[in-house]
Amino acid sequence: MPPAVPDPAGATPVPFNVPQPAGNELAYLAEAVGNRHLSGDGPFTKRCNAWLERETGARQALLTHSCTAAMEMAAMLFDLAPGDEVIMPSFTFVSTANAAVLRGAVPVFVDIRPDTLNIDERLIEAAVTERTRAIFVVHYAGVSAAMDEIMAIADRHGLFVLEDAAQGVAARYGDRPLGSIGHLGAVSFHETKNLIAGEGGALLVNDARFIDRAHILREKGTNRTKFLQGRVDKYTWVDVGSSYLPSELNAAFLLAQFEKVEEIQRARHRAWDRYHRAMAPLEREGLLARPSVPQICAHNAHIYYVLMPTMERRTELLRRTKAAGIGAVFHYVPLHSAPAGTRFARQHGALPVTDDLSARLVRLPLWAGLEDRAIDAVSALVADVARG
Ligand SMILES: *Cc1c(COP(=O)(O)O)cnc(C)c1O
Numbered sequence: 001m002p003p004a005v006p007d008p009a010g011a012t013p014v015p016f017n018v019p020q021p022a023g024n025e026l027a028y029l030a031e032a033v034g035n036r037h038l039s040g041d042g043p044f045t046k047r048c049n050a051w052l053e054r055e056t057g058a059r060q061a062l063l064t065h066s067c068t069a070a071m072e073m074a075a076m077l078f079d080l081a082p083g084d085e086v087i088m089p090s091f092t093f094v095s096t097a098n099a100a101v102l103r104g105a106v107p108v109f110v111d112i113r114p115d116t117l118n119i120d121e122r123l124i125e126a127a128v129t130e131r132t133r134a135i136f137v138v139h140y141a142g143v144s145a146a147m148d149e150i151m152a153i154a155d156r157h158g159l160f161v162l163e164d165a166a167q168g169v170a171a172r173y174g175d176r177p178l179g180s181i182g183h184l185g186a187v188s189f190h191e192t193k194n195l196i197a198g199e200g201g202a203l204l205v206n207d208a209r210f211i212d213r214a215h216i217l218r219e220k221g222t223n224r225t226k227f228l229q230g231r232v233d234k235y236t237w238v239d240v241g242s243s244y245l246p247s248e249l250n251a252a253f254l255l256a257q258f259e260k261v262e263e264i265q266r267a268r269h270r271a272w273d274r275y276h277r278a279m280a281p282l283e284r285e286g287l288l289a290r291p292s293v294p295q296i297c298a299h300n301a302h303i304y305y306v307l308m309p310t311m312e313r314r315t316e317l318l319r320r321t322k323a324a325g326i327g328a329v330f331h332y333v334p335l336h337s338a339p340a341g342t343r344f345a346r347q348h349g350a351l352p353v354t355d356d357l358s359a360r361l362v363r364l365p366l367w368a369g370l371e372d373r374a375i376d377a378v379s380a381l382v383a384d385v386a387r388g
Contacts, residue, residue: 014365014374016327019191019198022260028252040245041228044252049202051258052187055170056180058204060211062218062244063251067166067188067201069244071099071136073217074162074184074203076240077210078134080105087127087159088136089119090336090347091354096136096164097335097345105133107345109336111353115292117361118145120353124153127348134160137182142194142302143293144173147181162186166201169194170265171300183207189254194268194302195261197254200246217241267368268301271375275304275364278379282306287386288313304364305331306382311359317385318362326378327365334358 045063052061064070082104090109097107110127113120117140137145154161161182168178169187179185189200205211215225221241226232279290289307293299308314321328334354335341364378
């Protein structure tokens with residue numbers, strides 16, 4: 001448990017996130033220690049990869065030490081080179097952009113949709129130039145971007161698609177799991193996500209062309225995987241690469257989470273739905289806006305956010321929640337307005353929706369063990385501020 005925030009008003013503090021063990025973590029950690037195999041790609045990593053392949057339908061799932069690492073691998077697999085352009089939203093975490101920038105490629109920011117806060121698929125085609133090589137899609141809050149339309153644009157222009165599905169574990173677009181639709185997908189098991197390993201992630205390889213090279217990049221540019229499979233008789237340096245494997249300890253922890261995915265998801269949805277019901281009257285009165293989930297998307301209750309009517313109202317809500325010991329937070333500073341964004345990236349036209357919504361968004365505390373009375377206390381405070 002993080003230290004409780006002192007609360008002058010006497011209400012119970014509600015942290016933003018409390019990582020929840022699902023049950024078998026310590027037993028599996030002990031088993032990993034007993035196995036005498038602590039580095040990467042031992043039995044627990046293999047079981048996690050197999051679980052991900054079963055759940056997502058990916059041709060190959062490879063556990064990594066972060067989603068950031070998986071996206072760096074994707075940028076290498078797409079052979080991004082200096083001067084290439086990658087279309088992506090500005091409303092995202094820095095790792096989406098860094099993956100391209102580390103190859104010398106230029107992120108080209110496109111505005112987001114006001115309903116889902118995902119890249120606006122209607123604006124993508126106008127941003128395509130002869131230098132465009134890929135589209136990096138982000139599924140904000142585990143609500144899918146419009147993948148049918150985006151894959152069709154990619155097909156028309158011969159572009160690769162990476163899904164930044166860091167927030168998308170256990171969410172779907174139609175019947176397809178997020179991360180399984182683009183050529184490559186990347187997911188995160190950071191302790192703030194739905195399923196956790198402390199730090200962790202995975203690359204989902206959906207296009208089989210990338211499988212062999214993905215193994216090599218992840219093993220420091222060597223063909224060690226083939227060697228261990230007995231397919232070559234010595235292993236050597238064959239390509240660029242880095243060390244992207246997580247240790248077996250992370251994989252052991254993660255497997256325990258995978259096995260309880262249904263319970264974890266049920267608990268998160270219960271909390272999400274309770275917030276959503278509590279915010280409904282405020283939305284009807286025009287005092288704030290709630291998340292909206294398109295019909296085709298099955299979200300995963302990753303984030304509950306509200307959009308306040310103005311930035312001033314948001315500042316007031318953050319001030320009041322902080323004073324009450326409630327861990328409500330804003331989210332991304334849009335990358336086009338960040339110092340590195342102006343150096344390394346460019347924007348396609350103005351980004352009015354990104355600028356507007358990022359200034360009004362507040363994320364509320366949400367985790368699998370969050371109690372109803374905490375949700376009710378947070379909701380009551382939001383209502384109080386919204387009604388002014
Ligand atoms: C959390 C997150 C990441 C980074 O994940 P790590 O596993 O911490 O590297 C990347 N993109 C998005 C959209 C995220 O939410």
